[in-house]
Amino acid sequence: MTKRTILIKAVVPILQITFKGFHNGIELEADININNIAGIYNTHLIHHYSRQDDRFPALCLLIKHWALNSGINSAQDGTFNSYSLILLVLHYMQCACQPPIVPNLQEVCPDTFNGQVPITDLRFFEDEYTFESENHSDFTALLMGFFAYYAGFDFDKYAISIRRNRVFPKQILPQETRKKYVVFIEEPFDHNNTARCVRPEGLDKIKKALNEGNRIWNFRKRPSLKKIGQFSQSERTYKINGYSKQEVEEEENHHQQQHLHNYHLHLLSSLRQVLQLYHLSFLQQAFHLLQVEFSFSIFLYKRRSTRSYRSRSD
Template sequence: MPLSSFQEPSGTVATNNTSGGMQKFIKDWMQSNGVMYQCSRCYVPIRRVFKCRISVEHFDIVVSAISANWKMAKKIASYRVCARLLALNALTFDELPSRFHSVCRTVMLQYSKRLHNGRSCSSSKAGCASTKLIKAVHERPHTSSYAQNASMSKDSSVIDLTKETSQEVIDLTEDDFDNVKSGLPPWILGSPYLSKQYPVPQTSTGFTRSALQNLLAMEIIAFYEQSIQPRHKLIEKLRAVQRLEKYIWTQRSIRASICIVGSSVNGLGSRNCDVDLCLVDDSSMPDEVGDRDSALRTLRKIQRHLQKRASPVSKAQLIPARVPIIRCKFRSPWNYSVDINWNNVHGIYNTHLLHHYSQADERFPMLYVVIHNWACQTGICDSLNGYLSSYSWALLLIHFLQCGTEPPVLPCLQLMFPDRFSFTRRLENLTFFKRLPSITKSSNRQHVGELLTSFFYYYGGFDFSRFMISVRLGTLLPRIEFAAPICIEEPYDRMNTARSLSHEIRFLVFRDYIRKAYYNLQTNQSLSSMYYVF
């Protein structure tokens, strides 16, 4: 239940004045400045930890801290609130007692580094971050360690929030917001997409939500540019695949073409994404594939061939799943993990479709990289454990950009180009890395920060019990299959791609995470806040 102050619950007496020092200072500072706040306490029995959550509505600050000890959780959250207030120039170091300076500088430096590296405060990393902060609270840095931190902050790649007069601090409390862009660090201003697409709005209303949304958009763009697969990685993968294809063709009984599929070529892959390959029998047609027993027999033959010393891959292992694959790894210098399937041409057509959606509007891959990372960190992008697959998340995002925005961000490619995206089109006629003709730029000018918040709002209130999502038609369809809580139509075989999420409890977890992400983005307008799941 929310508490109105940082005092201990009834029946508990604070015996250590040092441990309650920061909490008391923050409480007195907020009361003296008329700032409303809430401090809530929650015990998580599964993890046997306490969670302290502090919300300062006036400054749109929401922080959380987790520890096995309630006092320590409250102390960590108080230091994080103090660091955010210092970063916003709402609080100065002159007002802060000197005994708190070193710890606050450490917290602020960690936050600025995490922001620079595109990392997020995901729940899976909360324990590690809390451990570091607990050490910083108990073992306050000496002068030598602070000098080391100060030398690190001189690096131009780090946003130095520890200097009281730093020009790199983004001051959102000024009446004039025109100079915000000049206060941004080089790693954001260096973005060619940002400078071309999303100028900072000219406003004189001071601490506005639109200003925060633009900062959120800049965080998303920076995270995207640091996470997306660079061109040279794709070229390396293509060369490795060519080498593998030549080796496979040395087996005379196998005559197949290799097609690279999945995130490596659909425009949504990260720097460390695996290589997915489809071996297509040259004599087969799309309506002749799908024989699982035949695929297993052929893959066993290929596996024996790949286990030879001359093979460019190692550790070839046959996995007899619903779609059988060979899992292996390229030898040095490539070292990429590889999944090889036989005649699963649906993956080729899906890759071709997603690739052209990525080409249609750059906001789609930007949003996907952020949403996919969030879903993986929260554990709801895992089809093996009963949640949605990465492909289903991509279809959810495409549908939102088709039907959840006005005007639409993405068109319906299968309606615009029925021949080009037909399942009967021959594989050799599928084109990649070429923009489709007659596609005009969307008139929707919403930036990615606003679209990300709207995505979670759209699915937080979506009626999955009545409607089925159809990217193929670019619309909603009435549900005709109720075996799973969510129904997402596969664009080609029209099966439900969300059938792995079959339990109602997991659906409630999925919906709860969606709604919490919307609440955190709406209240804090920070990319890291999206990962607060408690």
Template sequence: MDKFTFELERFSWRHRQKKDMFVAKTRMAALIDSVVVKECYPQSKTFLTGSTLTYLGFHKSDLDLCIFVDPTLGNNCLIQKDKAKYRPHLVKIQKRFVAKFGDIIESTKIITATVPILRIYLNPDYDDLEIDISLHNVPGILNTKLLHYYSSYDIRFSQLAIIVKAWMKTYEFNDSRNGFFNSYSISLMVLHYLQCGITPPILPNLLKLKGSFFDFNNLDNTFFQPIKINPLIEVNKQPISELLISFFDYYTKVDFNKYGISIEKGALFKLDTKHRDPIFIEEPFEKMNTARCMRRRNWKHYVIPMMENTLDSLLEGNNFELKINNHPIKITF
């Protein structure tokens, strides 16, 4: 193993979610469900979502929960316009949470986003953990399930996702509120690249091979149930160092004015003439653009040039420089 590969693997291992944090999050989720949610809604069901289960986040990433409180609310979706009916339920959970755990809470707020969220910030004694609670967000559950099984298929997916997210954070590109990417879009970029950007591919198309397992009517299947996938005919043995360099090369060469990314198809697809976003990453279940927050100016003048600069620097054998919590890290060749 070359030194650069070793250093990248060590970086991803050091900064990924550890088992003790996973256990702490699952215990916190169970406590919230029993002490807060079930007392408000006895027939409710709580799902863990996000990086806690996908293994694509950092050690202190958020705790994401999706709660089904009332069958009459239906299934939340990205094109839904009537978000007001969710707010009273989020307020009810917010008040109960504060009443039960007020001594460990730093602050709370309800965010009226595409999917309304109750955000709870715990105090430093609980590692400043951030908890995001959404309601009836079926696509969020299915996306978590899909990414969980992709992470389980090949460790290089989670390794590369953590490294690319760290690179995005270093240059403040992981910031949807300011017109850049959200973490989910970055994960899908890495997934697409490992399906379509290299030959032979590393990841198969799970939606094509096991579509019913990721169906809206199959939510209750455990995330840890093994699924049998025939191995790819050709095995890609490229190390994470080569994959990282090739990732930047791939994304600086694709014409995203003409093509979008489809995880469902496992391919690029031609965009229609009405497309206006600088990059289109199709959400696997609702088909919306997960990168719709990316502003064209940011993509053209910041993200792409920095990808090109990073690619040139790596090809010249220079250090790969990142920042974690504002602490500079140099990964050397």
């Protein structure tokens, strides 16, 4: 049964349909467009990338949920569309992961993924293009690596190409293109920019979300305020509005644990939704690890909150 239908007036108009009661009460969202030949070819390409390794579609789903919760999955609001997020995950698994998790299908199967095969000859749900990866990183490690890679990625200087399996300097793009787009992710077939809707303020929001994810996953100990340059006083004269350095840092740690608590809650919710659709063993393991980590973060949060309350009462 259709729950809602929305017409998105993008460069390529999209009819977005949401079905309810698809499977165990889970909603299914479908995007439909007409006369977009490149869209058919890239759907075929992404489909076969998804069949290369189960970790690719699983990470795509989780990153999409994270992006939605972070407010950076809306082309209308000047951030990433869903296709750009998929290409970010694909590029990460091709170039940042060593050995690569998925191959460059356009390079190893040029006669199939060249954007010239008649649409009627495109084949789905076949494993004739399967390549086994030597990279056996677990899902949690890949998620941490994704945040680490893109938190350090310079979107201002570099563009991403799936077709060429690399990043390249934006300087080689036409000057008009460089000025027009703040982020450039090359569409594999028509070579246009899939991130053309990203605006400067949207990029700032994207960078902030990626840095936050990287900090929480890869750098648990938050740097002191003095280290990140917000205060210049020496330790001997460290006073902020009447509060001592220790009091300020305790307050910072309290907010850090509260934020970590909320972040894990969102991530667990997203991963649970993914598990309901895809019963994958490695995702079950990742979910268990996150639950353990989440329980520990709750313990730390409550412990710090109690300690902070006692110190204030004293």
